Amino acid sequence: MAIVLSTEQALKLWQEVSLALVLDNKPDLTTRQMTILLTVYLEPPPHTVRGLAAKLGVTKPVITRALDTMGRMELLKRKRDERDRRNVIIQRTVEGALFLEQFADLVSVQAEKI
Amino acid sequence: MAIVLSTEQALKLWQEVSLALVLDNKPDLTTRQMTILLTVYLEPPPHTVRGLAAKLGVTKPVITRALDTMGRMELLKRKRDERDRRNVIIQRTVEGALFLEQFADLVSVQAEKI
DNA sequence: GCTAAATGATACGGTAACGAAACGAAACCG
DNA sequence: CGGTTTCGTTTCGTTACCGTATCATTTAGC
Numbered sequence: 612m613a614i615v616l617s618t619e620q621a622l623k624l625w626q627e628v629s630l631a632l633v634l635d636n637k638p639d640l641t642t643r644q645m646t647i648l649l650t651v652y653l654e655p656p657p658h659t660v661r662g663l664a665a666k667l668g669v670t671k672p673v674i675t676r677a678l679d680t681m682g683r684m685e686l687l688k689r690k691r692d693e694r695d696r697r698n699v700i701i702q703r704t705v706e707g708a709l710f711l712e713q714f715a716d717l718v719s720v721q722a723e724k725i
Numbered sequence: 726m727a728i729v730l731s732t733e734q735a736l737k738l739w740q741e742v743s744l745a746l747v748l749d750n751k752p753d754l755t756t757r758q759m760t761i762l763l764t765v766y767l768e769p770p771p772h773t774v775r776g777l778a779a780k781l782g783v784t785k786p787v788i789t790r791a792l793d794t795m796g797r798m799e800l801l802k803r804k805r806d807e808r809d810r811r812n813v814i815i816q817r818t819v820e821g822a823l824f825l826e827q828f829a830d831l832v833s834v835q836a837e838k839i
Numbered sequence: 840g841c842t843a844a845a846t847g848a849t850a851c852g853g854t855a856a857c858g859a860a861a862c863g864a865a866a867c868c869g
Numbered sequence: 870c871g872g873t874t875t876c877g878t879t880t881c882g883t884t885a886c887c888g889t890a891t892c893a894t895t896t897a898g899c
Contacts, residue, residue, distance in 0.1 A: 614728055614836040619767075621832035622825060626763035632756050633781050639755045639856090641886085642746050649740035653733075660847055667747050675848060676886065697846040697895045711736060718735035722728040753886095755856085774877055789878060790856070811865050811876040 620725050627721040628714075637710070638684055643669065644677050648686055651701050652711055657692070658701040686710060734839050741835040742828075751824070752798055757783065758791050762800055765815055766825055771806070772815040800824060 616624070633639070640648070646667060651658050660674045667673075678701060681687045686707040692698035730738070747753070754762070760781060765772050774788045781787075792815060795801045800821040806812035 614839050616829075616833045616836045618826060618829040618833070621829040621836070622763055622767055625828075625832060626760065626767055629756050629760040629763065630781065633760050633783070636782075637756075639757050641753050641755050642743050642751075643753050646740065646743040646747050649736055649743065653736055653740055661845085667744065668750075669747070670888070671847065672849085672888075673886090679848095680885075695846090695896070699847060712732060714739075715730075715732040715735040718739060719730045719732070722730050722735070725728050775875085784858070785877065786858075786879085787856090794855075809866070809876090813877060 616725070624718075624721050624725065627724075628717050631717050631721075632714070637714075638681075638686070640681075643667065643673065644681060647674065647677050648681060648707065648711070651687060652703055652707065656700070656702070657698075659692075659698050660701070663701070681707075730839070738832075738835050738839065741838075742831050745831050745835075746828070751828075752795075752800070754795075757781065757787065758795060761788065761791050762795060762821065762825070765801060766817055766821065770814070770816070771812075773806075773812050774815070777815070795821075 647663055650663060650666065660671055660678070663674045664671045678687060678689060682689060684706075685704055688702050688704050690700045690702055692700050761777055764777060764780065774785050774792070777788045778785045792801060792803060796803060798820075799818055802816050802818050804814045804816055806814050
């Protein structure tokens with residue numbers, strides 16, 4: 612059941628969701644940050660700094676900084692990999708899961724309005 | 726013809742579109758900036774600083790700064806309102822229209838994959 | 840054990856974002 | 870005309886982001 616969207620519909624969907632985020636004073640994440648967050652929550656673990664950097668095609672400091680910021684917001688957390696202590700495992704948090712659940716609702720509601 | 730999306734589908738759609746933007750080295754806009762851009766392109770003119778600030782529930786400097794940045798990227802442009810020279814009218818550009826057209830394609834393609 | 844490689848974090852200099860307050864220019868209004 | 874309001878911008882100090890280069894820690898290889 613493929614979903615067919617016109618240009619207008621696709622843009623309107625994005626606008627309404629984005630506007631709702633702004634009006635709700637949700638964290639004003641960049642595209643890179645949102646991509647990192649969604650990847651951690653949607654794809655199977657483990658997630659590492661270098662893995663995310665490779666997937667997004669960005670440098671490692673970009674990931675480190677995003678983890679600092681979103682860690683402060685409690686959307687994600689770090690944990691040392693005890694089997695190889697060079698690695699940092701990026702994990703979900705309750706707050707992050709809640710945020711994305713509400714976010715998905717926003718998308719769904721706007722999609723239904725189309 | 727309402728479009729029904731599961732939580733998983735909604736998040737996956739957003740992730741794939743965001744990832745494509747990052748991988749293509751498209752401008753790393755914040756949610757606020759994207760909302761401004763989409764509003765200018767989707768809603769009927771004229772668009773003013775105070776109008777956008779009111780719609781988004783943010784202060785005027787937020788709009789001014791976003792226009793500075795996206796103006797430098799040529800996604801938008803300013804024009805004085807000659808009928809009331811206190812006003813600035815925010816207008817579309819060819820580059821901005823092209824960007825959003827490509828963006829809408831990204832959304833459509835990912836939506837079809839669902 | 841000792842060098843080399845891998846991993847994530849940090850330092851650096853520069854740019855851009857924030858909110859709050861103040862500003863100049865223009866229009867309104869008595 | 871003179872004061873007030875409106876509009877967008879600018880300033881201030883602070884915080885966060887960028888890319889590049891370097892760092893400390895840990896593991897791997899010989």
